[in-house]
Amino acid sequence: MATTNSPTTTGPLAQPGRLPQPSAFLDVRDLRVHFPTDDGVVKAVDGVSFTLERGRTLGIVGESGSGKSVTSLGILGLHRRGHTRISGEVWLDGEELVSAPPERVRRLRGRKMAMIFQxxxxxxxxxxxxxxxxxxxxxxxxxxxxxxxxxxxxxxxxxxxxxxxxxxxxxxxxxxxxxxxxxxxxxxxxxxxPDLLIADEPTTALDVTVQAQILDLIRDLQDEYRSAVLIITHDLGVVAELADDILVMYAGRCVEEGSAQTLFRRPEHPYTWGLLGSMPRVDRAARDRLVPIKGSPPSLINLPTGCAFHPRCPHQGRDGIPCRTEVPDLAQGSDHGVACHLPPTERRRTFAEDIAPAL
Amino acid sequence: MTHYIIRRVLTSAVLMIIISMVTFGVFFMVPKLAGTNPAELYVGKQATPADVAATARKLGLDQPVTVQYARFAKGLVAGRDLDDGPNRTHCAAPCFGYSFRNDRPVWPLLLDRLPVTVSLAVGAAVLWLAGGVLAGVVSALRRGGPLDRTMMVLALAGVSLPVYFTGLLAQLVFVHTLHWLPGGEYVNLADDPAGWAAKLLLGWVTLALLYAAAYARLTRAQMLETVGEDYIRTARAKGLRERTVIGKHVMRSVLTPLVTIFGLDIGGLLGGAILTESVFGLPGIGRLSIDAVNTKDLPVVLGVTLFGALFIVLANFIVDLLYAVIDPRVRLG
Amino acid sequence: MSTHTSPDRTTARPGTDELLRVTGLEKHFPITRGAFIRRTVGAVRAVDGVDLTVATGETLGLVGESGCGKSTTGRLISRLLRPTGGSIVFDGRDITDLSVRRMRPLRREIQMIFQDPYSSLNPRHTVGTIVGAPLRVQDIPTPHGVKRAVQELLELVGLSPEHYNRYPHEFSGGQRQRIGIARALALRPKLIVADEPVSALDVSIQAQVVNLLDDLQRELGLTYVFIAHDLSVVKHICDRVAVMYLGKVVEVAPRDALYATPLHPYTLALLSAVPVPDPDRRDRAQRERILLTGDVPSPVDPPSGCRFRTRCWKARERCERETPALRELAGGHLVACHFPVEDAERTPRGRIAAHLAAADVAPATTTPA
Structure with a gap:
C-alpha cells in the first residue's frame, strides 16, 4: 500500500475549487444527484467531493438515506437517465465521466471500474x-x-x-x-x-465469520492488484478494518473526512460523535448506556435549513453560531475536513472533555 | 431430472383419469337431472317406451355408472363393440364414444376437425406472441410515455371486446364490404395454401388481438418488475450494452411466466375456439361441440370435453417440463 | 437428546427465580417427497436438543449465525411453534404441549418483538388499533378505557400519545419498532422474546431502541430473551449469553466471562471475526483473526459427534465419535466441547497459532440445501 503518501495529497481532501488538471486517480468534484419526484426534488447527493489514489481504500460511511450508495451509482453512471439530474465532475484517470457520452462510460464500466453489491x-x-x-x-x-x-x-x-x-x-x-x-x-x-473497485455494503448480508473471510479477501486482492477501493458501508467496524481514509455522509453531503486514524481518534463533527456513541463495542468493557443521536434522519426532499444535522445536534444553538440558517462548508484543517459551524478549538475541547470519556 | 419427469407424467395421468371420471359422471347425471332418458335420443321421438328400454339395455345405459365408466375406459384403451340393435359397430381404440347422429365413432370426428383448430390456434399464437410481447416490451421501455399509454388503452380494449363483436365487425368490413378476403368454405392447407390462409386470416387476427392484449399487459408488468431487480443493475454494472441487458437478462426473466400462460392458453385453444370458429364458420372442434350440443349428441359433447381436457393436461405437463429447463431452481429444487 | 446434563447446572444465578427452563428442546421440520402419497424422507433439525434457563429480570442473549436455530428456538419458547421434543417450563408450568386455546392466557405473559418493523405491523390499522389489539383480544380491564391505556403505552416507549390515530407508514423504522414494542408491552408480559429487534435499524436509531429496551427492563422488571447475530449489541444488552451452532447450544456463560474467556473454539472464532472499530488495532486483529473455512454444514445431515468439528482446527478423532455434552467448567460457564480453549490459546501467540491452524482446515465442500 502507498503508505508514503501524506493524507493531504491522497486523502479525500479535494477542494471544491476546480483544478483544471486532476492529479488523483479518482477525483469527484461537487457531485450532485437529484431525483425529481411528484413530492419534490430528492437531493440524494448534494455536493460531494473527494479523491482516491490507486492502492488506497476510501470508506464512505453513512446511514440509510445519506446518499452513500447513490454516490457510487453516480460514479458508475448507473443512475436512471431521464429521471435523474446529475452535475459536478467525476474524473477517473484523467477522464471526465459526468459529461462523457453514455457509451464511453459503458465501455469503462466493468472494465476500468467495477462494483460489488450488497x-x-x-x-x-x-x-x-x-x-x-x-x-x-x-x-x-x-x-x-x-x-x-x-x-x-x-x-x-x-x-x-x-x-x-x-x-x-x-x-x-x-x-x-x-x-x-x-x-x-x-x-x-x-x-x-479493474483499477477502481466499488464495494457497496459488501458484507452486510453476510454472517460475521463469512464477513471476516470476505473482508480478508478484498484486502488481499487489493494488495495484489493495487486497485483503488471505494467501500460504502454503515458499519464503522468494517471501514475501520479496510479504509485508509474515511468520508462521513449525512443527508447527501459530506460532514467529515480524514484518515481513518484521525476520524476514529479525533472526530470533530457532532454527527460522527453520535455514530461512535451509538455503537456498542465488542472490544471494550460494556458501557452502562449508549449515547444515541436523538430523532431520525431528515427527509431528502425537505432538508432542514442551515446545517442539515442541526435538529438532532446537541451542540447547536450556541451564541452567535448560525447552525439553523447557514449551511456549513467543509472546512479543511491540517489533516481533516469538517463541515460544522462550531469553532475548531471548541470542537476539539468538547470531544476531549465530554465525548471521548463516554465512548 | 428423470425423477421430476416421472413424477410429472404420473401426476398428469392421474389427473386425466380423475377428469375423465368427473366428466363421465356429469354426463351420466345431466340427462337424469333434465328428466330425459339418453336412450330416447338414440331411438327418436316416435319410439315406444319398449323400444327405448330395449335400446337402453343394448347400449348398457341401464347399468350403474361404475359399469358404464369401466366400459368407456376400456374403449379408450382397447376399443369396444357397440350393439345398437340393427347392427354391431366396432369402435377402435381410442374410443371416445359413438355418435349415433353422425353414425361414426367420436374419435375420427375429432381428428377430422383437429387440423382446422390447430391451424387457427397456432396461427393466432404466432401473431399474439410476436405482437403482444413486442408491444409489452416497447410499452415498458417507454413507460409513462404517449406510446405506452396508447398501447395500454388498446390492450384494455382488446381484452374487453368480445370475439363475436370484433370478429363480426371484421367479417363485415373485410369480407362483405371491401371484399378483400374470400367468404365461403374452409379449404385445407395442402389443397390451397393461399385460400387456407385467406380464410383463416381474420380468425387469427381476431383471436390474436384478444390474447395479445393480455400478453402485452403481462409482458409490460413483468418487465417493469424485472428492470428494478438487483441483477439487472449488476448486468449494467458489467458494462453490457443496453440491448443485451434488456434482450438477454430482462427477457430471460420475463419469459418464464409467459411460457406458463402460453402453454395453458394454447392447450385451451386446441380444445376448440368455440366463439371464433362459429363466427368465422370454421369447421373446427369448437364448431363440432356447438353442433353436438344443439343436436344433443351427448357422446360427441363428452368426447370434445375430454379431448379438450387432455390438451390442457398435456399443455400443463409440457409447461412443467419447460419450466424446469428455463428455471434451474425448479430443476434442482 | 441424551447428551444434555442435569438441568440444575444450567442455572446461571443461584438464588434468583427461574422464569423459564428449556430442556432438550427439539424442532425437526419434516422433508416430504411424493406427489400423492407424502412420505417423510428426512428432517431439517433446526433445533436439536437445546437446554436453557432464564432467571426473572435477566437478559439472556441467544447468538449464532444464520441457520443455527436461534430464531426457531425463540419461536418455540413463545410457542408460536410446537416443539417436536423436549420441554419448556414457564413460571413453573409446563407449556410444551399446550393447545392454542390453553396457551391463550399464557400469551399475556410471553410476548415477541420481531426484526422487521415494516412487515410486522398491519399497514391498514392505526397505531391505536395495533397497540390496543392485545388488550381487546384478551379482554383486559382498562380502568380509563383502551384508548387511554394505549396512549400511556405510547408514552412509555417514547412516542407521542397524539400518534394514536396515525398509520404505520407515517413512521420511521425506529418509531415502528417502538410501536412493536408498545404492542408487546400492552399485556404487561413477564418475558419478552426479541428476535433481532434492532438489526434492521440504522446505527443511531439502533442505540435509541437498545436504550429503550434497557429502560423498560428496569422500570417494568421485564425478562428478555434477546436473539441477535450482532455480538456487540448482545454484549451491551445481555447478562448471560448462549452461543448456538447448527441447532445446539455450544456455550453458555455470564456475559463478561463469555467475551473475555470463551471456551468453545467456535465462540473464539466468532468473537475474533467481529470487525474492530479501531484502525490502530487493525493489523493485530487481522493476524489474530480465526477465519473459519467452508460453510456451515446442512442441518438435514449434521456431522456426527461434535457438529463444529468439520471446521474446527482443534478437532480430533474423539470429536467425530462422541457428541460433547454441555458441562460447567467455571461458575455458570458451560461449554459443549471435548477440548475447550485454554488460557494459552487466548494470548497473542496462541491466537496467531489458532489463526494459522484454522486456515489449514480442509474446507468441506458442501452445497446448501
Missing part, C-alpha cells in the same frame, strides 16, 4: 450459471472465444477461494452459499482487472 443472491441473475455471468462480464470488454473466457472464469473463481472452481463454474447462484456467492460476485467484478 446482496449477492439478488445481485446475480438466477437463471444463468455463475460461470456464464463471469464469462459475459469478461467478453463484453475482451474479444476472446468462449473457451478462453471460461478458463478465465475458472481461474477467477479459484483466485477468490471457491473450492473446485472447474466444477462450480457451471453451478447456478442458488447452489452457492451466501459467502460463496459474494466471492463469485467479487470474481465477476475482478474479471477485467
Amino acid at each position: 446482496d449477492p443472491l439478488t445481485a446475480m441473475h438466477p437463471y444463468f450459471t455463475v460461470g456464464a455471468q463471469i464469462v459475459e462480464a469478461y467478453r463484453v470488454h475482451h474479444r476472446v472465444s468462449r473457451a478462453v473466457a471460461r478458463r478465465r472464469a475458472v481461474d477467477l473463481l479459484g483466485r477468490v477461494g471457491i473450492p473446485q472452481p472447474a466444477r462450480r463454474v457451471d453451478d447456478h447462484p442458488h447452489q452457492f452459499s451466501g459467502g460463496m456467492r459474494q466471492r463469485a460476485m467479487i470474481a465477476m467484478a475482478l474479471a477485467n482487472d
